[in-house]
Amino acid sequence: MTTSDLIVVGTGVLIASACALLGVFLVLRRMAMMADAISHAILPGIVVGYWLAHGPDLLSGFLGAAAAGIICVAAVEALQSSRRVGGQAAIGIVFPAMFAFGTFLVSRFFADVHLDTDAVLYGNIEFAAQDYLVVGGTVFGPQPLYVMGAMLLMNLLFVGIFFKELKIATFDPGLAAALGFSPVAIHYALMTVMSITTVGAFSAVGAILVVALMIVPAATAYLLTDRLSTMIGLAVLAGALSAITGFVLAVALNASVAGAIASMTGVYFGLALLFSPLHGLVARARRLRRQQLRLAAESLVIHLANHEGDEAESAVAHLSEELRWSADFAQRAVRTAERQGLIERQGSHLILTASGRSAVRTLRST
Amino acid sequence: MIFSDLLFDYTLRNVALGSALLGIVSGVLGSFAVLRKQGLLGDALSHAALPGICLAFLLTGTRAILVLLLGAAITGWIGALLLIRIVRDTRIDEDAALGIVLSTFFGFGIVLLTFISKRNDANQAGLDRYLFGQAAALREENVVTMAILGAVALCVVFLFYKEFKLATFDPEFAASLGFATGRLNVLLTSLIVIAVVIGLQTVGVVLMAAMLVGPAVAARQWTDRLGVMLLLSSFFGATAGVAGAMVSVTQARLPTGPMVILSLTLIVVVSILFAPRHGLIVDRVRRWRLAGARS
Numbered sequence: 001m002t003t004s005d006l007i008v009v010g011t012g013v014l015i016a017s018a019c020a021l022l023g024v025f026l027v028l029r030r031m032a033m034m035a036d037a038i039s040h041a042i043l044p045g046i047v048v049g050y051w052l053a054h055g056p057d058l059l060s061g062f063l064g065a066a067a068a069g070i071i072c073v074a075a076v077e078a079l080q081s082s083r084r085v086g087g088q089a090a091i092g093i094v095f096p097a098m099f100a101f102g103t104f105l106v107s108r109f110f111a112d113v114h115l116d117t118d119a120v121l122y123g124n125i126e127f128a129a130q131d132y133l134v135v136g137g138t139v140f141g142p143q144p145l146y147v148m149g150a151m152l153l154m155n156l157l158f159v160g161i162f163f164k165e166l167k168i169a170t171f172d173p174g175l176a177a178a179l180g181f182s183p184v185a186i187h188y189a190l191m192t193v194m195s196i197t198t199v200g201a202f203s204a205v206g207a208i209l210v211v212a213l214m215i216v217p218a219a220t221a222y223l224l225t226d227r228l229s230t231m232i233g234l235a236v237l238a239g240a241l242s243a244i245t246g247f248v249l250a251v252a253l254n255a256s257v258a259g260a261i262a263s264m265t266g267v268y269f270g271l272a273l274l275f276s277p278l279h280g281l282v283a284r285a286r287r288l289r290r291q292q293l294r295l296a297a298e299s300l301v302i303h304l305a306n307h308e309g310d311e312a313e314s315a316v317a318h319l320s321e322e323l324r325w326s327a328d329f330a331q332r333a334v335r336t337a338e339r340q341g342l343i344e345r346q347g348s349h350l351i352l353t354a355s356g357r358s359a360v361r362t363l364r365s366t
Numbered sequence: 367m368i369f370s371d372l373l374f375d376y377t378l379r380n381v382a383l384g385s386a387l388l389g390i391v392s393g394v395l396g397s398f399a400v401l402r403k404q405g406l407l408g409d410a411l412s413h414a415a416l417p418g419i420c421l422a423f424l425l426t427g428t429r430a431i432l433v434l435l436l437g438a439a440i441t442g443w444i445g446a447l448l449l450i451r452i453v454r455d456t457r458i459d460e461d462a463a464l465g466i467v468l469s470t471f472f473g474f475g476i477v478l479l480t481f482i483s484k485r486n487d488a489n490q491a492g493l494d495r496y497l498f499g500q501a502a503a504l505r506e507e508n509v510v511t512m513a514i515l516g517a518v519a520l521c522v523v524f525l526f527y528k529e530f531k532l533a534t535f536d537p538e539f540a541a542s543l544g545f546a547t548g549r550l551n552v553l554l555t556s557l558i559v560i561a562v563v564i565g566l567q568t569v570g571v572v573l574m575a576a577m578l579v580g581p582a583v584a585a586r587q588w589t590d591r592l593g594v595m596l597l598l599s600s601f602f603g604a605t606a607g608v609a610g611a612m613v614s615v616t617q618a619r620l621p622t623g624p625m626v627i628l629s630l631t632l633i634v635v636v637s638i639l640f641a642p643r644h645g646l647i648v649d650r651v652r653r654w655r656l657a658g659a660r661s
Binding site: 026027030031032033035036079082084085086087088089090091092093096097099100101103104107108208209211212214215216218219222223249250253254255256258259260261262263265266269273279281284 | 400403404405406408409413452455456457458459461462463464465466468469470471472473474475476477478479480481484498572573575576578579580582583586587619620621623624625627628631634638644646
């Protein structure tokens with residue numbers, strides 16, 4: 001790995017961590033698509049900043065983009081509160097309009113210069129190492145590292161200082177209001193910090209990766225834990241891991257780094273979706289199956305109790321007919337009941353054990 | 367002059383027909399999406415179509431439009447099913463699920479797109495026009511393909527109109543009457559995938575979301591009846607589509623997608639402000655008069 005590779009990966013890890021910190025709250029507050037909206041809506045702001053500064057300039061691009069982000073949030077809220085347009089539709093009106101205006105400006109007036117529409121979508125983190133921070137003639141090393149380091153620091157401070165407030169406002173807005181800090185203020189603070197982070201990450205990784213890194217690692221963590229602090233840690237970890245493995249994938253395929261990082265966030269999410277012991281699909285299916293078998297074992301002992309002494313009713317082969325179970329399911333239900341010590345096999349028949357009888361009494365009394 | 371060009375100029379005629387078709391189909395299907403409060407569904411599905419286009423090209427090596435659109439439809443549909451599954455079976459809400467499908471599928475699409483373009487394959491040129499759309503590249507057979515797809519989608523809406531209407535406005539009642547609301551949901555989502563596929567060439571994956579939301583939101587301001595809303599919505603969609611495409615084709619260096627969306631935004635803003643019953647300005651005037659009458 002060369003130095004410039006390290007710088008690219010380092011930038012990626014910084015962006016991923018900064019985004020994941022905020023993403024956790026976006027996902028928990030069910031407003032993940034605001035990340036999508038803001039990341040697209042800042043484009044015209046960046047273009048106007050570019051135009052005002054006669055070229056790429058960090059500060060003016062930053063101010064323009066932050067202004068555009070705030071306009072987007074305000075416009076969405078205005079539409080939603082006018083009650084003419086529903087929640088998702090309001091977002092779906094505002095950000096495409098702003099993004100379309102931005103691309104119109106880019107393709108009309110800046111088509112041959114530094115800005116181009118593809119970079120808007122997937123950035124150019126590949127060149128992170130060639131973009132130096134120069135102050136008063138002194139070169140201070142790669143600029144993206146500084147910018148994203150500052151973003152990460154800002155977000156760490158924000159989440160660290162307001163952790164309790166964010167937590168209460170997210171899980172119990174009523175309590176937050178009762179305790180005297182306004183959930184609305186927390187909402188706007190979060191949106192502002194998010195806009196700034198998006199702007200910082202935008203030039204490096206484009207609109208789409210910002211969305212991927214804000215939402216996907218946080219959602220991955222949400223499937224893995226029920227504790228907020230653990231969730232934040234896991235989200236940062238998933239994001240950083242995506243940045244590293246995504247870079248490796250991109251180099252192997254000679255493809256876009258941002259795209260590969262976004263793809264890797266999806267891979268980790270897919271793994272958590274399937275295999276999370278807590279909320280994964282496999283664990284869920286297994287839990288359902290166990291529940292089904294437990295219920296089946298209960299119906300089995302009740303059935304046996306109802307027909308005690310009747311040889312024909314207690315035959316294993318008879319069960320599938322009587323309780324309308326498949327032969328396979330009947331076998332498994334019998335095994336489950338056996339394991340729980342509720343029944344015993346006696347030749348091809350089943351009889352209740354003492355604990356089976358007491359289980360029947362409990363079931364009947366409830 | 368423009369009118370005779372529309373009729374006789376090959377490119378302009380295809381562009382106008384193609385974008386009008388797109389507007390009609392997405393106007394109708396977008397209305398259902400918006401009324402069901404799924405305004406951003408199209409955003410996720412259109413982004414999910416990108417890897418499909420690239421995979422279809424990588425696997426077959428052709429740029430035949432039907433093959434690429436089939437690929438787009440397949441990954442778009444996979445994205446849709448994944449979305450429904452995540453929302454149904456996990457505690458992740460719809461907003462996050464949309465963002466997940468959108469960004470990861472699109473990210474993967476970008477990986478494929480850059481992978482293809484760096485292989486120096488002479489044939490690859492032009493896949494990236496699916497990002498922002500390029501109506502000028504529409505040819506007659508593309509328009510025919512779009513027309514067939516659109517006709518199929520509209521026929522299905524016509525056949526299931528009552529079911530869709532009920533499932534949209536009162537899903538619980540629909541379920542209690544024995545309609546398979548889950549299956550209706552999948553059917554409607556699949557139709558939206560078709561609308562997205564139709565829009566890929568003209569508007570592109572990035573801005574397709576607005577094509578499904580805008581006409582419906584504008585139409586909603588003018589009427590409270592579903593049938594009227596569908597007609598108005600497709601009219602607005604077609605108008606924006608044709609206007610945007612015309613500007614983009616006749617002016618140099620303007621991608622079609624953004625121009626269509628800007629025309630559409632104009633229609634939406636005018637509708638929200640000036641529509642006779644729900645318009646904000648009319649509303650303001652009415653309140654002002656009411657206040658005047660009271661005092």
